[in-house]
Amino acid sequence: MALLSANDSFSYMTAITDDLVQDHVRFQRFLDRFEIEIAKLAGGDSPNYEILRLLCEYFSLFPDEMHHKKEDLVYDVVFERITGRCEPLHELHTEHIKLSVLVQNFARQVEGVLNDQEIPLELLIGTAKEYIETITRHMRKEEEIFFPQALSLLAADDWKNIHLGIADLCTEERYFDKANQVRKIEATLDEFIN
Numbered sequence: 001m002a003l004l005s006a007n008d009s010f011s012y013m014t015a016i017t018d019d020l021v022q023d024h025v026r027f028q029r030f031l032d033r034f035e036i037e038i039a040k041l042a043g044g045d046s047p048n049y050e051i052l053r054l055l056c057e058y059f060s061l062f063p064d065e066m067h068h069k070k071e072d073l074v075y076d077v078v079f080e081r082i083t084g085r086c087e088p089l090h091e092l093h094t095e096h097i098k099l100s101v102l103v104q105n106f107a108r109q110v111e112g113v114l115n116d117q118e119i120p121l122e123l124l125i126g127t128a129k130e131y132i133e134t135i136t137r138h139m140r141k142e143e144e145i146f147f148p149q150a151l152s153l154l155a156a157d158d159w160k161n162i163h164l165g166i167a168d169l170c171t172e173e174r175y176f177d178k179a180n181q182v183r184k185i186e187a188t189l190d191e192f193i194n
């Protein structure tokens, strides 16, 4: 999420991929908590709905509106460089859209519960599990296929251009607002989790 400070092409490559991998580490930490709350629901216990609401807000905002936009800048160049079809790579774009729909559906269901609507338990658990499984599989695919492809296919100038694209993204006022919002949600979730 940080602005990159790299000053040569190799550093651009390392800074960009490290930043994306670090985002995944942060997502995984909160997904672990997501799983705990859903396991409570599936086991007949009451989850902490405030944590679930914060997790929905977090996963709607950070992966959806920030992390995937940075990855898309890398994807675009990988797609230009790759010869022949690579199904797992092509699926990644579609999965970004699927993840967005799933987390928004789950957020609506959680809001429904908090507003005393009757939301079937199976629906709530099913949507959450599908989201957790899809994003986990998606991140592994990126780490095992997409990032290595990018590292081997992209040239120094590509990384410099991606760095400039990310810098543009990060200096947008809306991005600053979202980054601040993400930091606040993370701090609140940390208080619940620790």
Ligand SMILES: [Fe+2]
Residues within 6 Å of the ligand: 020, 024, 067, 071, 139, 142
């Ligand atoms: Fe990712």
